Amino acid sequence: SSDCFLIFFCAAVLIGPIAAAIIFLGNSAVIIGLWPAHFIWTYYCVLKAERIGLVLKILAAILLPLPLLLLPVLAISGSLLGGIGYGVFIPLMATFEAVGEGVADKLTHCFLDGTVSTTAGACTVVRDATDFCFHSYFSLMDELIRKLGDNETPLDIKLSYLPHSMLAVLIAVPFDVFMISGVALWKSPCMLLKGWQRLCEDLVGREGPFLETVCVPFAGLSIILWPLAVIGAVVASFLSSFFFGMRAGLIAYQEASLQMGLAYMVSAVALFDEYTNDMLYLREGSCFPRPKYRKTDRMNNETGQNNEVRNATSPLGEKKHHHKTMKALQRSKTFMEAIQRLRPIQIWDWLFRSCELNGRILLGEGLISAEDMEECIIKGKCKKLSIKLPAWCILQCLIRSAKHDSHGLLISDDVEVTNFNWPKDKVFDWMLGPLLVIKEQMKQLELTEDEELCLRRLIMTNNNDKPSDWDDCGFPSSDNIRRARLQAIIRRLQGIVVNLSWVPSFRRRFIDLVKALYLEAVEAGAIDGSRSVKRKIEADAASAPGSKFDDKDGEGSSKGAAAVGIDAV
Numbered sequence: 001s002s003d004c005f006l007i008f009f010c011a012a013v014l015i016g017p018i019a020a021a022i023i024f025l026g027n028s029a030v031i032i033g034l035w036p037a038h039f040i041w042t043y044y045c046v047l048k049a050e051r052i053g054l055v056l057k058i059l060a061a062i063l064l065p066l067p068l069l070l071l072p073v074l075a076i077s078g079s080l081l082g083g084i085g086y087g088v089f090i091p092l093m094a095t096f097e098a099v100g101e102g103v104a105d106k107l108t109h110c111f112l113d114g115t116v117s118t119t120a121g122a123c124t125v126v127r128d129a130t131d132f133c134f135h136s137y138f139s140l141m142d143e144l145i146r147k148l149g150d151n152e153t154p155l156d157i158k159l160s161y162l163p164h165s166m167l168a169v170l171i172a173v174p175f176d177v178f179m180i181s182g183v184a185l186w187k188s189p190c191m192l193l194k195g196w197q198r199l200c201e202d203l204v205g206r207e208g209p210f211l212e213t214v215c216v217p218f219a220g221l222s223i224i225l226w227p228l229a230v231i232g233a234v235v236a237s238f239l240s241s242f243f244f245g246m247r248a249g250l251i252a253y254q255e256a257s258l259q260m261g262l263a264y265m266v267s268a269v270a271l272f273d274e275y276t277n278d279m280l281y282l283r284e285g286s287c288f289p290r291p292k293y294r295k296t297d298r299m300n301n302e303t304g305q306n307n308e309v310r311n312a313t314s315p316l317g318e319k320k321h322h323h324k325t326m327k328a329l330q331r332s333k334t335f336m337e338a339i340q341r342l343r344p345i346q347i348w349d350w351l352f353r354s355c356e357l358n359g360r361i362l363l364g365e366g367l368i369s370a371e372d373m374e375e376c377i378i379k380g381k382c383k384k385l386s387i388k389l390p391a392w393c394i395l396q397c398l399i400r401s402a403k404h405d406s407h408g409l410l411i412s413d414d415v416e417v418t419n420f421n422w423p424k425d426k427v428f429d430w431m432l433g434p435l436l437v438i439k440e441q442m443k444q445l446e447l448t449e450d451e452e453l454c455l456r457r458l459i460m461t462n463n464n465d466k467p468s469d470w471d472d473c474g475f476p477s478s479d480n481i482r483r484a485r486l487q488a489i490i491r492r493l494q495g496i497v498v499n500l501s502w503v504p505s506f507r508r509r510f511i512d513l514v515k516a517l518y519l520e521a522v523e524a525g526a527i528d529g530s531r532s533v534k535r536k537i538e539a540d541a542a543s544a545p546g547s548k549f550d551d552k553d554g555e556g557s558s559k560g561a562a563a564v565g566i567d568a569v
Helices: 002-048 054-063 065-098 106-112 116-144 159-205 213-255 258-279 298-303 305-311 316-332 335-341 345-364 370-379 383-403 426-445 449-461 480-500 504-524 531-542 552-563
Strands: none
Touching: 002 054, 002 065, 002 116, 054 065, 065 116, 116 504, 159 213, 159 258, 213 258, 345 383, 345 504, 370 383, 370 504, 370 531, 383 426, 383 449, 383 480, 383 504, 426 480, 449 480, 504 531
16 A cells, blocks of 8 residues: 555656646636627626616626636636646546556556646646636526516615615625634644544444555545634634625615615624534534524525425425434545545536437437437537436436325436435535426326327427417317426426536536437447548547547446446436
């Protein structure tokens, strides 16, 4: 293990700077090159957007230069830090895999594994950043300037509420910065000692990060570097305190009361203190006062929004019992068990593999044409496929879950994703509530088999704006209310997929998926392949050594998803 540690150190020294330079220089070039377009187009879209009121437009026009000027600085700084971290930790993970069971000549693999893959992965990071800065950004702006619906009203602010809001910010920011930073500094020795205590206990008992022999050098390094983690936590607390203070202005505006804004200013300190007590396993609650900062029951909705979603799928008593059990289990989890739990990429991978399987079916039925795939591969115009195909896959999962009366989402015959094993990730946590609501709506509709088969064609080929769009499509039901409900569900799912498409890796993975489907169809004789398209696919595959279609994370996530039995619906 000591030899592997030394080899990892050498690999990190040699490969780390190369990977960091690729990410830093590549991302910086993209950010600086597109910044003028972002600056101008952001102003244009904000001023043109119908969903933004006049007062808010004027305020945005005055305040926008500051974030637009700071954004490239922060993004470039983040690229530098992210590149350094990527260049260090990717060879580290490759070292762990090289010393695993069933690997011959471990010493050679410790050095070779993670060199080419880290360099190629750094290029993939730059590609994802380019997709985000170009395609995701302009897609987001398109959503902003989309026309308002019949029942939608522009978002605006009331000038009479601004004095309360601004005064609350001026008072709350210095107060919260001082108090929250003070709480963080006061508890930093406790965090330092408790962290060292836990790591030393794991070292003696060979648990947690010390479970495997090869991990001992790295775990020992974590003991030495633990003070840096504590310093980072204090700095993060200091930075977050500014947002707590600024949110007091938002509360004052929403409640039209300076008193409510100041109440949140005090409550924010109590919330932070209670959170740190939970993290450090100290006594429950906080010694600071926690006044109510909402005039209505919205405060309960804020603090219990996730619980409401979970209560909708499980009895209250069962939930409370499960919550207590999970809290006890979480305190006793080892390091490796925690890694197994934090796998949101498994759901992400299921979506793409479901798109792959359903894409083959739709291609065979003629609902996906060769022209659609060629346009996606050559021109990068995947809006039709990248929205409609995932929307159908998710809808199919919801229909299946509703038929089996599942409490969560049934993504395979033996895997049910519920609110308790759903990945604790902001993006996926935001998806869960709407999907569970839509699943209950599908259960009430009780679709027939003919309606399900027709829905597949309607999602891929038809408009779904109004019930009359389905008049000549052969949909079995003539009930306009039923049609309108299904169309609303389809539009909502497509909206969810649009938001998912802004995630940096979505576009890359989907285009790679289309390339794979295209080659399979050409080899099977289902379509007549274009030579230019095949040459582009071969060139793209050759530019990503050691990876099919440059999908490193896709392959890794497939293994992780297969390990828990996740499969496409």
